[in-house]
Amino acid sequence: MLLAISGVAILGLVFVAALWAGKESDAAALDHQRKLVNGRLQDQVDRVSKDMRLMAAGFSSLLSENAVVADGGNDNSTAEAFATVATTAFGYNGTYLVTSTGELALEADAETARRYKWIRPLLLPMIRQADLKGPGQSETNPERIHVALMKLEGRPSIAGVTKVTASIEANGARTRLAQPLYLAAFRFLDGATLDALSREQGLAGARYARTADAEANEVAFQIEATATNEPIGFIIWAPDLPGSRVVARLVPLLSVAGLLIGGLFFALMARLRKSLQELGRSEDHARHLSYHDVLTGLPNRALFAERFQHCLDTLDASSGYAIVALIDLDRFKEINDTYGHPAGDELLRSVVIRLSPLFGERDMLARVGGDEFALLLPPGSAAGRALPELWEEVVSELAKPFNLRNGDIVVRIGGSIGAVTVNDRTLARSEYLRRADLALYEAKSHGRGRCVEYHEYLDTRNVEKDNLTQDLRLLLGSASDSVTQEPKGELEVFFQSVHLASDEMPLSGAEALVRWRHPHLGLLTPDMFIPIAEEAGLIDQLGEWVLRTAAIRAASWPLGITLAVNVSPSQVRRRGFGDRVLSIIKEAGLSPSRLELELTEAALFNLDHGAQETLAILRAHGIRIALDDFGTGFSSLSHLIQFNIDRIKIDRSFVSLLGSQAEGAAIVSSIIGLSRTLGKTTTAEGIETQGQRDFLIAAGCTDLQGFYFSRPMAGVDFDRIIARNEDGNTRAAHTG
Template sequence: MGGRDQNDQDRRRVTGWWRFSPLLGLYRPALVAVGVGLLFSVVGAAAVARWENRVNRIEFENAAETQAIVMQNGMNEYISRLLALRTLFESANEEVTRSEFETFSARLFERHPGMLRIGWLPRVNRRERAEYEAAAITDGVSGYRIKSLQGESFAVAPQSDEYFPVFYSTQPKTSSVYGMDYATVPERRAVLERARDNDRVAAIRTRLYEPREGARLPDVLVVIPVYAKGTARETVADRRRNLAGYVVGIFDLPLLVQSIRVTTGASPAVSVNVYPPFTGRVVSLEQIQPDYSSAATAPQSMRDVARALHWAGSLKIGDTDWQVRAMPTVGGAFETSYDRAAAVLIVGMLLTLSLSTYLMLASRNSRRLSLANRRVLELAQTDILTGLPNRAFFLARLDELNGRLQEGGPTFSILMLDLDRFKNVNDSLGHGAGDALLRQVAQRLKSALRAGDVLARLGGDEFAIIQEACEDQRACSTELAGRIAKLVAEPFPLPGHRVEIGTSIGIAIAPDHGRDQEQLLKKADLALYRSKSAGRNCFTIYDEAMSAELEARNTLEGDLRDAIARCQLEVHYQPFVDVLTGARRGFEALVRWRHPTRGLIPPDQFIALAEETGLVVPLGEFVLRRACADAAGWPSELAVAVNLSPIQFKEPDLFEVICAALADSGLPPQRLEIEITESVLLERGGENHAFLERLKGIGIELALDDFGTGYSSLSYLTAFPFDKIKIDKSFIRNLTQQPRSSAIISAIVTLARGLDMSVTAEGVETREEYERLKALGVNFAQGYLFGRPQPIERILFDAPAKSSRLDAA
C-alpha cells in the first residue's frame, strides 16, 4: 500500500508539471529577458552611480583646485606689492623718508583689504640707537624709544649690538608699536634671520601685541629682507654683512582670504578652510582648528574634514605653507544626487519591459527597434550644431573611398577649411553669435557642393569636404575652393551686427598625394597651414616642397631649443645717439644666433618660429638678463633697450623676471628701456595697462616700438605711460624722396612733445637723413650711420662724447 501511494504522488507531480510546461515554454524567453534585464539594470545603475560619484569628485576637485590657485594668486599679489617697497628702498639714491614710505605704502594697498599694517625695520647698531630715536621724535613720533617685549608689555630695550625696531609704520604715530625691537621676540627674530640668510620672503603665524577692535586670530607676519643698494648678496655671509633692514607686513588672514574670494567671485558650492602650518610637534587632528573658514557650518577640525569628501592643498605665504581643505557645501552643485543612476535604473526597467513585450509581439516591435537603431547611428555621425556629418562619418567615408581606390575606383580630393577671424567673433560677440555664424557658414558651404560631395564639420571652426568623380580633379578642386572663398568672404548677418570673415583652404588629391587616410589628411593640413601663412582667405594645393619645409622647420625648431638650453645665442648691441649732440645715449640689445653648421641665422628666420612655438619666452628672458648684466658695466649715462614679445606679456611672472634681471645684475631700473609693439596693446588692455604702470612705478623707461606700422591709435599714447616713440625705419627710408614722410615725422614729433615724450628714429643710414631728422626735431637716432649691431667685446666705451658717427668696431 505504501508503495502504491508513493507512485500516485509521483504521477500527480508529473501531471502538474506537464500542465504548466506549455505556459513555461511560451513565456520562458520573456521571463529570461525580465531576469537578465533587471540584473543589467541594477548593475548598470550601480556602475553609473559610481561614475556619477567619480565625475562629481573630479569636478569638485577641479573647482577646489581652481579656488586654491585663485587664492594663491591673490596672496602673491599682496606679496608682490610688499616687494615693491623693497625695490623702493634698494633703488633709491637717497634715504627714503617717512612721508615717502607712508604715501607709497598707502597707494600700494589702497584697494587691498586684509593688510593690517606695513613697517620698515632698519638695521640699527649700538652707536646709531640714539640717532634713530632722535630722528623718529623729530618726525613726530613722540617719546620714541627702542623697546623690547617683556611678557605682554613693552620696556626700553637693553643695550645690544644691533636692533631691528619699527621705525616707519602705517599705524598712527601714537601707536605703541613704534620702536618695538623684533629681535627681542624669539619667533620674530627667527623669521628675520631666515629671510635674511635665504634672501627670500619669509612668513609666520603670529598675533599682534597691540590690541585692535574686532581682532581675531590669526595674523600673518611677512618679512622681506632689504640689502644696501649695489651690494653683493650671493652668499650667506654677503647677505648678513650687507643687510639694511626689513620690510614687514601683517595680514589679517581671514579678511584677506575672504576679500580674494569675493573679488574673484568664488563658487559658493565649494567651502574652503585654511589651517595653520604644520609644526614639528605632534598635534591631534581634532585640535587643529581653521584660521579661516568660508562657511561657519562646515566641519571645523581637520579630522572631521578628512572623514568627508574633501580636497587637500596648500596656500604658500612666503616660505611657509598653510594647509587648505575644501569641501562641497551642503545642497550645493557638488552634492551627488545619483539622478543618472536612477534614470538608468528606470530606463533599464522600461527597456526590460519593452524587451519582454517585444519577445511576445516581435512582429509589431521589430520595426520600432530598427528605426530606433537607425536614429542612434545617425546621431553618432551627425554634428549637433550644424546638422552636418561629423568627424566620425567623414573618416569612415574617407576609408571607404581609399578602399575603392585600391580596387581601381575613382579619384577624389580633400579640402580642409579653417575660418579666418572666427575667434574674434567669439571673443567680441559671444559664443551664441559664434554658433549662429557656424550654422550660416554650413548652409553656404552646402549650397556650393554637388549632391555626391561630402561636407563635414570636424570641430570648432574646421570643416572638410570630399569631392569625387571629376575628369580633372585638380581643376575641379581649385574651382570649388575659389567659389567657397568668395561665398565665405561675403558678410554674414547676425543679430545687430554684420560680420566679415574668410576661410583658408588646403587641398590634397588622391592618389597623387597619398592612398591612405593619414597621408591625405596630413598633406591637406600642410596645404592649409601654407594658406594661413600666405595671408589667409586663400587656397593651396599640396606639393612635396611643403613636407620638406615642415621637416626643415622641425629641424630648425629642435636646433633652436638646443641653442637656448645651451646658451649658444649671442646678444649684439646697436647704439642710439642724441640727435642734437651726437653723443651716445645707449644701446639696443639684439639677439643673434650663430648656428654651428649654418653660420649666422638672421633673426627674421628664427624669431617668428620662436613666437609660434613659445620658445620666445626663455629666449626673451635670456636676452633681458644678458643685456642687464652687460649694461651694468657700462658708463652710468648709457641705457640699454630690450624688446619684449607679445607672447612674453601673457606670462604671469614677467614682472618678477624683469625685477630679477635687474636685481641680479645690479642695473638701476632707470637705465633699462622696455620696447613693446602696438600688437601687445590690442589684447588684455586693462591687464597690460596695469603691468606697464608697475614697470613705470619702479623707474623703467617704456617705448612704443615700430610706431606707424600697425594701428597707431592715438588712444595708446594717452592711455599708456610711454616715455618714448620709436618711428619705424620705413618712414626714414623714404625721408629724402617723399615729402609725405617728412610731414608724418613732423606730426609725430609735435604729438610727442605735447605728451611729454621723446622720439627715436630707426634705420638712419645717411648723413642727409640725419640732418633732416635733426631739423624735424627728432630726439634720438639709431642706424648703420652710427654703428652696426656688435658683440659687447667689440664696443668701445672710451669714444668721444660727441660724434656724428660712432665707431663700434
Template sequence: MHFFNHLLHDHDLALILLAAAICAAGCYVGVGLSQRAASERGTARWHWCFLTGIVAGCTIWATHFIAMFGYRSPVPVSLDGVLTLLSAHIAVVGSCAAVAVATLSRRLWASATSGLLFGLTIAAMHYTGMSGYVFAGAEVRWDYGLVVVSIALGTALAAAANFRLSGSDGTKVDIGSVALWVAAIVALHFTGMASMTIAPLAGTVVTDATYSGVGGNALAGAIATISLMIVGLGLTTSQTDRRQQLRSRLRLQHQAMHDALTGLPNRRAFGRALAKRSAAAEATGAAFALLVVDLDNFKPVNDGMGHATGDEVLKRVAHRLECAARPGDFVARVGGDEFAILLDGVRDSSAAGSVADRVIEILGRPFLIGEQIAEIGACVGISLAPHHATNPSRLVNHADHALYSSKRRGKGRWQVFDDTLLEAIERRRVLEAALRRAAVREDFDVVYQPIVDSSTDELVGAEALARWSPATHGAVPPAEFIPMAEELGLIGRIGMTVLRKACREAMSWPDSIKLSVNLSPVQILDPRLVSGVAAVLHETGLPPQRLELEITETALLGDDELALRTLNRLVALGVNVSLDDFGTGYSSLSYLHRFPISRIKIDGSFVNQAPVDANSASIVRAIAELGKSMDLQITAEGIETAAQREFITSHGCQNLQGFLISRPLSEAEFSDLCRAAGQERAA
C-alpha cells in the first residue's frame, strides 16, 4: 500500500506515463536487437551487442531520470553532474555486458548470469543516479530492506526475460520478454524510490522542486527527446536489417526452388507441387496430368556447338515450354535436358495429348543461336491422376515408363501410360539382365545367309547374322537385342564374340567363299576395334582378304574423321569394307569418295519394289551405274522373287542375297551347302 501511495501522491502522473512510454519503446527495440545479436556470429555479434547495450542503457537511464523529474520533492533539488554522467555510463556498459553474456549460449547459466548482470546494472544506475540528487535542507533516509527487494526484483525479472528470449526463434520480437524487461526496470525503480524518504530539516521552507534553475518538465522533455532519438535509431537499424534479411531469405528461397539457368521451378519445387496436387487428388479426386518432357538430340548440340550454345538452347526451351503450356500450368526443369509440366483439371488423355502435341511441335522448330542453327526435338510421357495413381512417386514412374516407350518408338512422339507398358518394362528389365549374362558367357549363335554370283549362281560368300535365344524368352529378334546391347555398352563384346565364331567356322569353308560380318556404329567409334579384329584373325587363322566388314551410313555420321581413321587401319590389315543399306540414309557420295569402301549393298526395300515401282527401279539403276563408274562391287539384298532377281541381274549387280537364294542357315547347313557347291563345280 505504501508503494502505491508513494506512486500516486508523490509523482507527476504525466511524467510517469512518459517514462513508461520511453521504457516500453526502448525495451521493445532492445529485445529485437538482442534477438538479432543472438543470431549472429563473430564480429557482427559484438556490433549488435553494442547497439543493443546503447539502446537498453539509454532506456534504463532515461526511464529513471524522467521518473525522478516526476517525483514531487518537498525541497529544492540539484544534480551532481559527475554522478549523473557516471550513472549513464553504468547503464550502457552494464547493458552491453549483460546482452553479450545472453548471446553466448541458450543454456540456463547464460540466462541467469545475464539476468544478474542486467538487474545489477539497473540497480547500480538507479542508486548512483540517486546519489547524484542533492536535496537542499533535507535528510535522505533509506529502507535497506526495500533496497534489497528492489535489486532482487530487478534481477529476477531480468533473468526471466533473458531466459524467455533464449527460447525464441528470433523471427519476431518476443512481447513476453519485452514485458519482463519493462517490469524489471519499473519494479526496481519504484521499489527503490519507495525505500527512500526525504525528511526536511528544521527551518527548511517546503517548495516545488527545481533542478539547477531549470524546470523538471523541460529537463524531462529534453531527456525523452534524446532517448527517443537513440531508440528510434536502434529501431530504424533493426527494421532496415530485418528487411534486408527478409529480402535475402526470399532470394535464397527463390534460388533453392528455381533453376539458376532457366529460371523455371527446379526438381525440389516440382516435388512439392506434385505432392500438393497428389494429396488433393487422393482427398477430393481433383484431376491433373503429369507430362515428362525429354529432349532429343540435345547432347550432340551441347557437345558439338559448345556448352554456351547448349545453355542458351535450354533457356529458349524453357520459354517455349511456358508458351506451349496453358496459363496457370506448372512448368519445371527437373534434370539436365528433362522438364515436367503439371496440367490442372486434365482428366483424359486427349487434353494432355493436345498439350504434348504443342510441346513437340514448338520444340521441333529450329533454334537460331547467333549464327548457328540448333535442331533438337522432344518426346513426352504422360500419366494421369487420379486415374493412374495418386502417389507422387508412382505418377512419376508411370510418366517415365510412358516416356521411355515413346522414345523407343522414335523421335517427336508422346505416349500415355497404360498397364501394358509395365509388362514391356518388365520384359526389358529381364532381357537386359539376361543379355548381360549372355555377353559374359558368349552365349550367342551365328547363322549364315548365302550370297551368290548373279550370272553363274555360284556361292561366293555368306553374311554372318547373330542370333540370341535366352531360356526365359525364346528367340529374341536382332532388331530388339542389338539396340539394347548398344544402349548397355555390350555391343563391342558381343560383336567380337560373333566375329570370332564366324571366322573360326569360316576356316572350314572353301577359300573362295568370303565372310561378311556387320559392325555396329558404336563399334566403329571404339578405339579397340582394329586391335580386336587383328587378334581374331591371328587367333582363327582366317586370311584378312576373306573377311568383309559391313557398316551402315549412320556409322559415319557421329565422328567421320575417327571413322575414316578406323576404316583405313582395317583396310591396312587386308580386310574389305562394304556399305550396307545403301540408299536408306543420307547416301552422301562423299562417303564413297573419302572412305575405303569396296562394295555397296542395295537395301532390300528398293529391291522389293523395283520391278513395279518406277522410283525404286530408278534408284536401283542409279546405284548400279554408280558402282560400275567407281569400280565398286554391288550386292542386292532382299531378293524374294524371280522377277526381282531378273531385274537386278539385268542392271549389272554382281551378287545376290535374299530368301529366294536361301534363308539364313546354321553352320552345319552352310557347310553342307559349301560341299554341295564344290561337288557341282568338280562335276
C-alpha cells in the first residue's frame, strides 16, 4: 500500500510538473509573441518618425526652390507630384501639406479634399502639438515630429505630423515663409501592413478586428490610441503553444498509469475518506456549537466579541467607521411567562427569520442574551441603506404580530435599539458595548419601539440619573440614617381638576400628580423621576406615599369630589397591594367609592392572574378602575371586559387632533361610542380650547380635564378652587 501511494504521489508530481511546464512554456511563448507584436508596432512608429523627417526635408527643399508654391501661388503641380512620389515610395495611405489651421496648402481634387475633410479634426490636435517646442528641441534644432496611433476612417492607423521649414528669396535676401506649413501623413495598420507583420512574426491567421472577439484558441492584442489610451482595434491570431502540444502527448500515458495505480488503493482511500469526513463533521459541529446559539443558529456572544475585536483592530481612517447596535425585545418576558418557554423559543426563532433579510452578508446578527441581540455593521456596510431607514425597518418588523403554535397564539412584542458609531480604535470593545447599552436604556426608557444612537450627553444624563436615584432613595428614607447628606428637597402632590361634561361644568374630581421640588433642579415633573424610581425599585414606596398623601387631603373634600391616583404594574403585582390600599384609605378616612385607580394599557398587558384578582377585590369594595391613555398601547378591547374597567380616559394625543384633523373627531367619537355601549364612563384629557370642550360635550363624553380648566396645582391652591366651587353651588341653589 505504501508503494502504491508513493507511486501515485510520484506520478501525480510528474503529471503536475508536466502541466506546469507546459503552461509556463505556453505563457512564455505567448508573451514572446506579444512582445514581438508590440515591438513591431513601435518599429512602425519609429519608421514613421524617420519617414516624416525625410519627407519634410524634401518638401522644405521643394518649397525653398519654388517661390510660387511657397508663396501660395497656383503652380503647385510640382509639389503634388512630390507628394504622390512620397506616398508611393514610403508606402503611406495619405500625405497632405497643410496650414497651421489644418487647411490644405495645395489645391486638391474633390476626392482628396473630401477624404481629408473627415480626418482633418483628428489631425488638427497633432498639428498644434507639432508647433509646440518639446523637450530636447532647441531653437537651433527646431525639428518637431509628432507621431501617434489613432483610428482614421474607422481603421487603426499611425499618423505623423511635422513642421515644414523653408525660406524663399526676396529682394536679394532669404526669409522664412510668412505662414508655417505642416506635413501630415498616415498609414493603416491593417491590410498590407498587418500581412507583412504576420509573415515577419509568424502569426498564424492574423486578422484585424474592431472588438476582442477572439475564438477559444486565439489571442487578441489591443492597439491603444496614443492620446487617449482607448482601444482602436485588436490584432487576433492563433498562437503557437509548444507546451500544450507536449502535454497533449503525455496526458494519455500518465492517465493510464494513474488508473492502474489508483485501482490498487481505491477501496482503502474510500474508507479513509469516510472516516475523515465523519471526524471533520464532528469537529465542525463542535466548533459551530462553541460559537453559535443552539436555539436560533446565530453567532453567540463569544463569536460576536471575536469579530467585533477584529473589526476594531483593523479599523483605520481610510476604511470608514463601523456600527454596533444592541436590540432588545420589548415585553418578551411576559410572553415567556404567559405562554411558556416553548412559545418563547418559537418567538425568538421567528424574530431571527424576520430580521435576517434586513442585513447584508458582511453584517453579523448575534444573540448575546435571553431576548437581546447584537448587530455589527462593518465599515462600508449598513446593508446598503441609510441607518435611520434600517433602524426604522427593524423596529417596524418587530412591531408586527407574531403567529405562534401554528397560528393559535398571536402576540405583539416590539423592540428597542441602542446604536453606537465605532470610529476610534483606541477605545476598548467593552466601552463601545457600554455606550450601546446606554443608548438602549435611553430607547427603552422613552417609550420603547425606537432606536437611540449614542451621544456624549447620554453619559452626562446617566450621571445625573444616578445622582437623582440616590437623592430619591435618601428622600424616601431608604438610605442609612447614619450618613449625613445635604437636603434633597421634598415631594409634593399636585392636583388637576376634573369637571362634569355639562353646560355648568361643575367640579367632579381631581387627579393626583406627584412633583419633586429639588433644591438644585427646581420643580421636577413625574416624567423626570418616575422612570428612575421604577428602575431603582422605589416605585412601590413612592406610589404608596402619593396615595397616602392624596387620600389624606381628599378626605377633607366634599363627598361629591373623587380622587384619581395612578398606580404602576409593579404595585399591582405586589402581594398584599389590595390590603395595603384599603388600609391607607381607611386610615385617611377616605371612602372607597371616592377613589379611582388609573392603570395604563401597557400595565394591563403586564398583569398576571394574581393581579387581576387583586383588582377584582378592590372593585368589590367600591374602588373604581380607570384605563389611562386608551388607544396608545398594545392592549386589546378584551381588557375592558377582562379587568372590568369602570372608566376609559381618552389620551391627550387624540384630543389635540380636534379642530385640526378630521381623523381626530372620528377617533374620539368612536371611543366615546364604544364606552357608552359597554357602559363605561369616559374622561377626555388635555383639553386646551373651548372648541374641544364643546365637541366633547356634544359627543357625550362624561368628564373633562385639561389646561382649559386648570393646570396641576398644589393642594392648598386646589382647596381654594373647591371652596369657590362650593360657594358657586350654594348661590346657585339659593337662586333656584
